[in-house]
Amino acid sequence: MEKTYISYLDVPKRNQVEYQTKTPLLAEDGTLLVKGGWARHCLFEYNRDYSKPNKRKKEWDFYQISNGKYMLQISFANISIAGYGSICLVDIEKGETIAAPMALFVGGNDKYILPNCSDQPSVVDFVVGKGHFKFVTEETKRTLSVQMEQKGVPVTAEFEMDMMPGLEGITTVLPFKDYPTRYFMTTKMVCMPCGGVLTIGDKKYEFSKEDTFCSLDWGRVNTPYKLVWYWGSGSTYVTDKDGNKHPFGFEITWGIGDESNATETCIFYDGKVHKIGSVDVKTFPKPDKYMKPWEFISEDNRFNLTMTPFYDHHSDLNIINLLRMHSHQVHGKWNGNVVLDDGTVVEIKDMYAFCEYVENKW
Numbered sequence: 439m440e441k442t443y444i445s446y447l448d449v450p451k452r453n454q455v456e457y458q459t460k461t462p463l464l465a466e467d468g469t470l471l472v473k474g475g476w477a478r479h480c481l482f483e484y485n486r487d488y489s490k491p492n493k494r495k496k497e498w499d500f501y502q503i504s505n506g507k508y509m510l511q512i513s514f515a516n517i518s519i520a521g522y523g524s525i526c527l528v529d530i531e532k533g534e535t536i537a538a539p540m541a542l543f544v545g546g547n548d549k550y551i552l553p554n555c556s557d558q559p560s561v562v563d564f565v566v567g568k569g570h571f572k573f574v575t576e577e578t579k580r581t582l583s584v585q586m587e588q589k590g591v592p593v594t595a596e597f598e599m600d601m602m603p604g605l606e607g608i609t610t611v612l613p614f615k616d617y618p619t620r621y622f623m624t625t626k627m628v629c630m631p632c633g634g635v636l637t638i639g640d641k642k643y644e645f646s647k648e649d650t651f652c653s654l655d656w657g658r659v660n661t662p663y664k665l666v667w668y669w670g671s672g673s674t675y676v677t678d679k680d681g682n683k684h685p686f687g688f689e690i691t692w693g694i695g696d697e698s699n700a701t702e703t704c705i706f707y708d709g710k711v712h713k714i715g716s717v718d719v720k721t722f723p724k725p726d727k728y729m730k731p732w733e734f735i736s737e738d739n740r741f742n743l744t745m746t747p748f749y750d751h752h753s754d755l756n757i758i759n760l761l762r763m764h765s766h767q768v769h770g771k772w773n774g775n776v777v778l779d780d781g782t783v784v785e786i787k788d789m790y791a792f793c794e795y796v797e798n799k800w
Contacts, residue, residue, distance in 0.1 A: 451737055454713055455699045457481050463611065464488040468619040468660075470611075474699030478606040478711050480556040480625050480656075489660045490619045493518050496800070497552045498657045499562065499573060501582060502671075503597065503632050505650040506790035507531050508643060509751070509769070510636060512582055512595060514552065514562060514571050517800065521546035523564065523571045525584055525595060527636055527643065530749045530769050537638050539588035541569030556625035556656040557607060578603060580630070580652075588638070597634030597645070599652045602685070605629070606711045607654070610702040612695030614662055622695045625656040628673045628687035629706050651687070665798050667693040668719070670734075670745075672772065672791020673706075676784055684708050686784065688776065690717045690734070690741070690793070703741070705776050705784075712779045714740045723795055728752075728766050732793060734774075743774035743786060745793060760799065767794035 455475040462471050463482045468490025472482055489495040498515035511526040524540040543550065543566050553560035553575075562573040572583040584595040607627035614620040632652035636643040651673035673687035684707060691702035697716070705712040715738040721727060732745040747770040755763045772789040 452697055452701055452716055453699050454701065454715065456713070463621070463623065464619075470613050470618060470621045472611045472613075472621075474611060474613055474696060476608055476610045476700040476702070476713070478608065480558070480607075480609045482609060482611055482623060484554045484623065484658050486551070486554065486658070491660075492547060494620075494660050495547070496657065496659050496661070498655070499552055500655040500657070501573075501597075501652055502655070503599075503634075503645060503650060503652045504530070504790070505645055508645070510595070510643075510645070512584060512597075514550070514564065514573070516546040516550050516552060518547045520544050521550060523566050523569050523584070523586075525586055525593060525636075527638070528751060530751070533749050536643075537588055537593055539569070539586040539593050541566040541586060543567075552658075554658070556609065556654070557627070577601075580654075582634070591639045592637070594637045595634065597632055597652075599630040599632040600647065601627075601630055602709045605709045606706070608689055608702060608704050608711055608713075610691075610700050612697060612700065612702075614695050617662060620660050620662060620695075622659045622661055623657070624659070624691070624702065625654065626671065626689040626691070626702065627654040627656075628652075628671055628689060629685040629709060630654070630673070653687075661695075663799055665694060665796075665800075667691060667796050668793060669796070670791065670793030672789060674789045674791075676786070686786075688741070688791070692717060703736070705741070705778065707778055707784070714738055714776075717741050719793075723766070723768075728768050728795075732768070732770070734793075740777040742776065743772045745770040745772050745791070751792075762799045763796070764798065765794055765796045767792055 457477040496517045500513040503510040514523045526538045527536040570585045582597045586593045609625040612622040630652045631647040633647040670690040676686040687706040720733040749769045751767040769792045
């Protein structure tokens with residue numbers, strides 16, 4: 439598959455339409471009412487019964503926890519015709535997958551229904567086969583509790599992440615041209631210190647809030663069959679000229695849908711969103727440049743970072759070439775600078791973060 443999205447360099451500068459009040463996402467016949475936009479909180483009211491066509495609806499809660507040595511992914515997804523809950527632990531320094539149990543189910547349309555809002559209190563509590571998944575969202579914290587098995591060996595995860603009061607994320611709605619009922623709505627949240635323990639048999643992997651962050655990727659979508667995207671994210675602490683520490687993160691996603699009214703790109707600083715314009719990579723990484731430096735460029739010159747990769751977490755799920763998720767999630771050290779809304783330049787040195795390139799059919 440060739441590069442199928444259009445770089446921002448080839449199109450006029452995009453709008454960044456911010457929604458500040460609650461707005462219905464869909465009409466009763468499935469027509470998308472929000473013609474593209476973003477919000478600092480999940481203000482787009484999602485009624486899954488209105489999503490058409492019914493079998494193209496996909497919903498997921500995905501948490502990625504990392505301290506720069508280990509990466510832990512915990513997710514639950516319902517893609518209407520089927521779904522899964524999973525854990526994946528990767529040693530990103532050694533480039534080894536340590537454990538990846540998955541619990542599958544068939545016919546998920548009207549069971550295992552996930553919450554319709556990403557940042558309001560909610561409880562996910564599902565049992566799938568031998569897997570038990572419980573995700574609890576409160577005002578100032580999230581907790582994840584999972585019990586699974588891999589080849590008869592018990593795998594358990596108990597994690598808690600902190601959410602500072604008023605923590606902002608970015609919720610974006612992207613339409614698809616010529617598809618009036620198709621949309622891509624996601625919430626991305628970062629800068630959530632996270633601690634807990636993953637246990638595999640008698641082996642424990644401990645994560646501390648001192649050096650570990652969690653990124654949330656929450657999706658409620660109804661898309662065409664083929665998609666291509668980039669997604670990059672990271673969290674850390676930066677120190678200002680007076681020696682004060684500040685939570686810092688970023689979210690960059692592009693290549694999905696019609697981005698003329700919003701891009702899923704922003705900087706997070708002290709829990710607040712600083713919206714930036716389109717972001718792209720200077721050199722297309724496919725097919726053999728994934729482990730070369732990724733130089734990021736932005737239309738407003740506010741995101742000037744280069745990732746030097748050290749690990750490509752490559753996966754390719756391919757079911758008779760009809761259902762496919764082909765991903766290069768590249769982890770590296772990031773250097774450069776970003777610019778906040780007030781013009782403050784924040785220098786970034788050797789920050790751990792990732793960016794992925796994905797092609798899929800689903």
